[in-house]
Structures are given as C-alpha cells and as structure tokens.
Amino acid sequence: MREYILRRLVSMVPVLFIVSLISFALLYVLPGDPAIAMLGENAGTQETYRNLRREMGLDDPLVVQYGRWLWRTVNGDLGKSIRTGEQVADVLARRVPTSMTVGLAGLLFGIVLGLSVAIVSALRPGSKIDMIGTFMALGGAALPSFWQALLFMYVFAVMLHWLPPSGYTSPLVDPWLSAKMLFMPAVVLGTHSAAVIMRQGRSALVEVLEQDYITTARSKGLRENAVVGAHALKNAMIPIATILGLQVGNLVSGAAIVETIFAIPGVGRAAVDAIFFRDYPMLQGAILILTFAAIIANLLTDLAYGYLDPRIRYR
C-alpha cells in the first residue's frame, strides 16, 4: 500500500511538469503579451511598450523563459505577478484556503443533496417521489452555473434579503457570516456534483437493495434502517466514492465562474484573470495548485475505494 502511494506521488511529478508546459504554451499562443495588458486602452507609447517587454524578459527565446521559470519554481520561488508585483506564493497562500473552503462547502452540499435524494428515490423506485427527486437533482445540473448563480442571487439577496449577495469570510473569522456567504456559492457549485452523486447512488442502491442478502436481512426481521444503513449503503458507497474524486476536479475548475459572480477571491478566478492579463507567473502558479489538488483528490479517492472494497488490492 505504501509502495502504491509512493508510486502515485512520484508519477505526479511528470504530470505536473507537463501541465506547466501546457499552461506556458497556452499563454504564448494567446495573442498579445503582458506588456500590452499593462498599457491599458489609452495610455502608453510604443517606447513604453518596448521597455516593458524588455524588462519582463519577453524578448528572450521561449525555452529560456520557461527554463527560468522552471528553475526558480523548483527552487521554491514562484515568482512575482506581472500585474501587481505581488509574490505569487503570497497571493496563492491567501487564495487557496478560500477556494478550498468554497469547494468543500460545495462538495458537502452535493453529497448531502445527492445522497438524500438517492436514498429516498431508491427506497421507492418508480414512484412520484422518485420522479421528482430525480428531476430535481438532474435539473440542477442542467443549468449553466452562472445562470443559477444569478438567479439565486436575485432571489435570496434582492427579493428576500436573506443572504449577503457576495463576498467571502473565513469560517475561522466569523462562522455565521461565513456560512451565509457560502450558502449560494456552495449550492451552485454543488448541484452538478449532486446530480452525479444522485444518479450513481440511486442506481447503486437500487441494485444493492435487490440483492438476496438484503432480502435475507429483512426476513431476519432487522429494522429497515439497519438494513438500509448497514448493508445497502455500505456497499453502495463504493461506486459513489469513485466519483467523489472526480467531482473535486469539476469543482476546482467550475469554481471560476462562481468566484466571479460572488466576488470570492479564489484561485480559479486568479487563473482566469491571469489568462486575460497574460500574467505568466500567476497563471503557472495557479494552475499548478489546481492541478495538484485534482491529482491528490484522485489519489485519495482511489485509496478510499481500495479501503472500502475488500476485493480491490493495490499492488
């Protein structure tokens, strides 16, 4: 097992390397450069532009620029944001906990909603409840996230005045306010996960509940709760666990839109801004973090899978 984990961690390195190459290449293929981005629409002269370029090292060959970045990163220096001059590491250190909190909140919501609907539906398949539940869960994933976000904001913040429209506060600073601010983003982020979890959970549960050993447990006179809880869910969790890791990946990348609308200073938005501003160091840093998170989530999921299903053994 430990060997397996080690091997997976080691294989992460080439993946991260390739990812950094991809994002570097992406920025170069994009028209324009950070110097133009800095110039703004009306200001600046050709001379300013050329000076900026030279100072940013943009006139050096690509390989050199990438090499410079790689060398510094490997030595622990993620560089400075071209746009603001902040240390990339500082910016990320600030934004990662934010994104993680929002992502976890979304995942939590997705699990809770998805599983509850799955359980309810699986217990009464084909019924109206099943239909409504299925429709609700899947419907949530059938709307673009920005649309959901705007609708929620309109309903909860403008019409009802129940929740603050936007912003982020750490739960460690003010848990109550934090929860209020996290609610809408978590729901929007979580509905897509909820749909997947619900589908998977429902079909897994339905299958499991049909099994002979369930019938046996029932005929033994065990209470329904024990039956469902102890036996069915445990086994149904296995395929569900598989997708959870997947959902982290989706949460991570889908968060950019939620962060934009709810004015949450997260890593996803930082990456998007970095693309639009051609902020190479910032983008590289943000992408590395996001990718790292996705890979680790996958690893954890696989480990959980192996833990839950005694038949799976990792070499």
Place this chain on the structure above:
Amino acid sequence: MANEASRTGGAVAVVSERAGQRRTYGEEEGSVSHRVLTRGRRFLSNILETRLVGTGLWILAIVVFCALFADLIAPYAPNEQDYLAITEAPTAAHLLGTDDLGRDVLSRIIYGSRISLMVGVIAVGIALILGVSLGLLAGYAGGTTDDVAMRIVDAVQAFPGLILALGITAALGPGIEKVMIAIGIVATPAIARLTRAQVLTIREREFVAAARVIGASPLKIVGRHIWPNVTAPIIVQATLLTATAILTEAGLSFLGVGVKPPTATWGSMLRTGSQYLEVAPWLAFAPGMAIFATVLAFNFVGDGLRRALDPRLLSRRRG
C-alpha cells in the same frame, strides 16, 4: 492505477482495468433478462428510467427537427435587427419577444439548436480522433510510449477543464468552432483511456496473439476486436459530452470568449439575457429553458444508453 473514471459532467462510465473487478455484490452473472424480469425495485426503477429516456428522446427529436428545418420554421432571420422593436415583450409578431438589438428571440433559439448539436458532434469527433489514436498507440505500443502517452493524458485530465477550454478558446480567437475544439480536447483523455483499456484487455487474448503470429495486420485487429468494444461506451460518452458541451459554451461566453457575434448560440443568448433579468426576463428564460431541456434530454438518453450498453453485457457478448 489512476482513477479511470471518465471526466465528463454527465454520468460516469467507469470502464477500465477495474471494470472486470466491478461487480454487483453477491450476484451471479446471470443473464440480463433474468435480472430485468425479476419483480422488485430494479424493475420499477427501470420503468421510470424508460419514461425519462422516452421524454428525452422526444425533446431531442424536437431539437433535431429545429436544427434541420430552421430555415423553414423560423419566422425571422436570426440576425435581422429592428431598432424600432428593441427588447420587446412577447407579442403575436414576436412570440418570444425581441432582444437588445431588436432580433426575434424565437428565431434565434431555433437557429441556436444547430449550434448546440454541432458543438456536441464536433467536440466528440475531435475527442474521438485524438483519443482513439492516443489510446491505441498507448495500449498497443506499451512500455515507455504507453507511459509517456498516459502521462500526457493524465496532465490534460488533471488540468482544470474550464480554464483549459478558456485558454484554448482565447488562443484560437472568436468563433463557436474554436469552442468545439477546446471542448473536444478537454474530453479527449476519457476516450483515450477507454480505448487503451480495451486494447489492453483484448491484446492479451490468445487468439489475438495467434492472429499476430499468422501476420494479421494491426489494423484488422483494431477493426475486428477493439473497435466494436469501444463503440458502445463512446456512444454513451458522446451523448453526455454534448450535454456538457452546451453548458461549457454558456460558461465560456459568460467569461467573454468563444462567441462570435452575431451568431446565435443559446449560451451567449443566456449570458446577455441574464443581464436583463428584471427588465426583460424573457431574454434569459427562453435560452435558459432551451438549454435546460436539451441538457436534461441528453442526460436521460445517455443514461439509458449506458444501462442498455452495460459493459458487463458487452464483455460477455464478445469472445
């Protein structure tokens, strides 16, 4: 092994080396008909699912119809501006109202169906071309080539999808085709893994080794053994991917890329419309409903296909 689950917004098609390990619990590998005919939850569940699939198919039929016959059924040209009728509520003349430039919303929705279907088709096409080639290469060649190819696939898969799509679309410039390419690239890893898994499973079978010994070309092996096993999951992926693609296009147009005005896409219509939520809600609700219904439909149908084309059935069917 790395998590082989495919990465699409829709349901998961878990096909991999682990596929063989994934069983129903405590169940015999009885025939499908045996399971289905058993009274009980599965049966009831299937009824609902069949109903959903049915609904989905109906919706898709409407969408396809709109796409094919847009020129005939749309009351106006999609880009025809009428300054005197800006942001008008639905009337007899304009059944779904007009947008901020005086264009008929209904016509734009109808024409938008073309784009929505095309996004799916082209994105899947690209994912297929790239993914199958990569998967074949990796699976067949094995060794270092396999490792390198799979690391690249891992990298693309681990890269935050929306941001990758954003970057590619921004790099390629405005235009819906660029969005399709971007989505196709993001979806490639799933197909690549699928293909590779099949290749690995098949490769070791004795008759293949035998076939190789007698000199049968790899192409024939691909055609006869690999391809048939791969098509079913790919079809499932295709339906689910179209659903994701429609949503992704909307997300990208919200972020400001991908749209080349005045092309009418549901996503860009929704983006513009959502800014008029209070003043002209029909501008957002029309494309919103179109997206909602179509994405749901593709998901229902995709789910149905996935169940029908269950890999367990397939592996039992093939030799």
Place this chain on the structure above:
Amino acid sequence: MVSKTSRRAFLGTIGGLAVGVLAACQQAPAPAAKPAESKPAEAPKPTAAPAAQAPAQQAPAIVPPTAAAKPAEAAKPAEAPKPAAPAADAKPTAAPAPAAKMSPKRGGELRIVQINDFVSMDPIHASGPTATSVYESLFAWRPNAQGTYGVEPMLAKSWDLGTDKLVIKLRENVKFHDGSDFNADAVVWNISRMVQNPKSFARNYLPQVDKEKPAQAIDPLTVQINMTRPSAAILSSLSDSISNTLIVSKAAAEKNGEEWLKLNPVGTGPFKFVSFASGDRLAVEKNPNYWQMGEDGKPLPYADKATYRVIIEASTQFTEMRAGTADWISNVRGRDVAAAKAIPHATYIESAFTGVKRQYFFNAIKPPFQDNLKLRLAIHHAIDREAMAKALGAGLGIPLPYELVPGSIGYDTSVPFYEYNPDKAKQLLAESGVTLPFEVRLTAHNREADQQQAQFIQGMLEKVGIKINLDIVERVAWGEKVRINNDFEMATRQSGVVTDPSQDLLITWAEGGNSAYHRAKVPGLLDTLQKADTEYDEKKRHQLFVEAQKLMHESAWFGYMWFENGNFLVHKRIQGFPAGWGSLREAEWWINE
C-alpha cells in the same frame, strides 16, 4: 468507516443544515459586516479624468469656460481650460439635497465598491485604479462658486505659470504618512520620476515638461518645473483629476525601494494604508495628522476607515447596493437605471465626468480605407447616431457627432459633422470604386457594450450594402492588433473624458509611435492642437480647438457616434458626497446614522 452510516445520520445532517439555513434567513445581512468600498475607477480610462457635464436628461450645457480666479495671480491668465458646468448643473439630477445643514458626524467605515481591479499602488504605474485616498496632488480640480471648474490649491499653496516654467509654492507643515516631510525635494523627485521613468504613465500627461531637467527646488518649499513650451494643460494634469500624478513619499521609496511602492502606498492623503489584497480589497484608515480641517475644526477625514472592494461582475455590485451593503458604486448600466432610481436607500447621480465617448476609426496606412475618402464618408453617413444612443444607451446616451463633449472647452455646434443619410451613403459607396458587395473587418472589444454596439453597426451598414465581419477580441488582443501590429481595417473604441482636450488628442492623433491608432497624417492638425495647448487665452484656445475639430472632420478618419453618461449610486447614509470632477474626496464624506 462507512458501516456506521445510517439513514438517520444523513437525515440528521440534512435537518441540521436546514435548521441552520432557516435560522440564517431570519437575519438580514448586517451592513457593516461586509466592507464594500468603491473607487471611482472609470473602466475605460487609466486615469480618472471626468468632464463636468450636464446629465443626459437636460440639453447638454454648453457654457464657454471662464477663467477661474487663481491665488497669486500671474501675469499670464494661465489656466487649464475649465469645461464649465453651469451652477445649476453642478449638481446633476437627483443629487443629494441636504435638507437642513447638518453637522458632520465622525466615525464609521466607508464601503466603496469598484468595478475594476487595482493595478498598482504606485501612481505612475497605475493604468487602472490606485489608492487615490492615500495620496494627494499638487492641485485640486474643483468647481468655483459659479460652478466653473478650475485648479485650486491642494499641496500647492500658490503658483505662477509662465511660458517656460511653473513655479509652485508648497503648503507648509505637511508630512507623509511615514513621518517624512513634504517639501520641494520630494516634489522634485516625484516630478522627475513621472517624466523620466520609462514605464511611467504620467508621461502621457506631461509632454511639455523638460525630460532632461524636469524640476528643481528653489527653496525647501518652492519648486520650479521646467517646461519646453507653454502649456495650458499642465495645471490640470497635475491636479487630482489625473491619478498618475499623485505625490508619493520619496523617503519611503529610498528606504524600501521603488518596487515596494507598488504594494504599499505612502502619501500625504487623508487616509493611511492598512492592507491590500489584489482582486479583493484595499483597506485604509484615517490619517490622524492630516492637514485639512473639517467643519468642526478637527482634521479630516470624518470617517475612521474606508474599504475599497473589487467586484467585477456588474450585476453583483448592483445587488450589493440594493442590499445596502455598499456605500458607493459606479457604472450602473442603462437598463438598470430604473431599478437604481427605485432603491429607497440610495441616491442616483449621473455624471458626465465618468462618461465614455464611443467612436470608431479607420486604418490610415493600409487598404481599403487608405486613400479612399469616399468610402470613409459612405460609412460615416450610414451611422444613425440617434438610434444608437437611444438603443444602446438605454437612457444614458446622447448622440455626439464631435470629438469634444458638451461643457468642454472647444465644444461648439458650429463644427461640421456627417449626418445620417443612408441614400447618400449608398451613392458614395458606389462612387468609391470598391467592388460590391463590400466587406469590412470591424475589430472591437469583447466587453458586453462593445459587442452590442458592433452588432448594431453591422446592422446599420448592412442596410447600405456594406457587410461587416466582426472581429471581437479581448482587451489585450485588441491592443496588439490595433495599436502594436496595425492589423485592422476598422475598429471601435471607447474613450474617457479628460479635463483638457490636449491631454488625449495629442496622443490620439499622433502620426505614429505614440498610442498610435489610425496613424493618419493630417496636415496642420498637430500644430493646431499644440498651439491650443500653448495658448493661454481662453477664447483663442476655444477657437483653436474648433479649428482642430474641423480638420479632424475633413480628414474623416474618426467616426464620432455617441456619448454614454457615467453614473453613481450613493447610499443615503453618506453625506458630503461632492458629485464632482476630480477625486472622490472621501475625506469629506461622513456617515449619518
């Protein structure tokens, strides 16, 4: 281990969450909880240079600028042109009318929301919003009692503008936040870096300053700025209407290096820097040693703190205002104006200062518009400004067939323009000699408003037989295509309003090199513009600008479409909001609660 999980646990969790949510819903969000600060960040312009302008509802007020009184009157009636706003219009529609004269209360936190992210805390590098309340300028751009705008003392106590130098006497006993003295030495250092630093954006606004020897200290409180030519615009360029010329602490730069300034603003202003998180917020607190006194005889500012929160999504910032969690937002879109006016706790104010001019231009050194005047004229006559202003401005727009806006010096309805005449357009098109149907590539930004406008243009030109291919690109790509690579045929742009036309016209019409756009060579135009800048007599200046506009019109390189008023929403609890040009003057705001 999952085995212990049961339905009960799940239902319990859901129940708990539901209770939590319901409880949350009972409380209205506390306004103080979310600091929402806004800065007058005008989206298009790197520097806030608003024009005094009557709101769109009234007829554009055209009042020829009058010379404002200057302390220490110099021989020359020097003065930057002041786009005069008639007294009545100094307070645009629905300005907060202070019913009774209340005395300012102290304390509280200002929550300002701005729609553009900060670029740099160092003013000369700020191509976007910066920490303007931490700094100050030499001059203040203020309306006088008659409502005419002009330069007034700020860090400069008095001055003498000549033809080759500007001598300024500085205010005494002013200190920077780090304790160092504000003196001639510091000012000389500031002016030098403004014009000599190769990446400085302030250079654009100080073309008349001698780059070799920009300034020198005559005595500890007197500075001489050396000019290469007379310039009427220099005073307004050094005023708080231009954020690039704010005064920075030299001592702070020497102690920590100039790079440090990009994240740590140190100035003489009413507020002191607390913290900055890019993409999130800027927090400042009051400067206890500020030199300016409030009505109660104690130092300004009245408020204790201010937070500037960045919210780039327009609907979100609007929602914040409605929820009451923001004190100031700007750039409310036309379609939301009705809803904005209906917010019970906010005041809606229109201001041309932060408005944008919407224009298009052709590529002067490449086909098809190079050498084809008739083709350009055809397009000019095909544009229906009225319809555009109405449809796109949604109540905030007025048609503007000229470069200069009403209220600006040089604005004159005698300047000719190309009227909307589609038949004439078709005829000119036929005469222009191009093969029909004619296709043109229009390069525009991917901002929502620009896209909308581009499609509108497309529709209009189609009616006269010109097919427009839209090339919608993001900001950086636009900059590269249009300005660096000259890879465009026709392009649209939006431009902010500046205090003095020479500030941007000299740049826009540069024949190459500078911010070059169309790179046209128009004989006599640059000379006329330069003469207008070096002329200190108001009437003559006005005539010269009129002359310049006539030349621009004849050359037909630029198309002037419409003008979109800027606006603000101010929470009713904020008193003392100036609704004027120049900086927001947050020092004078006080919270009435």
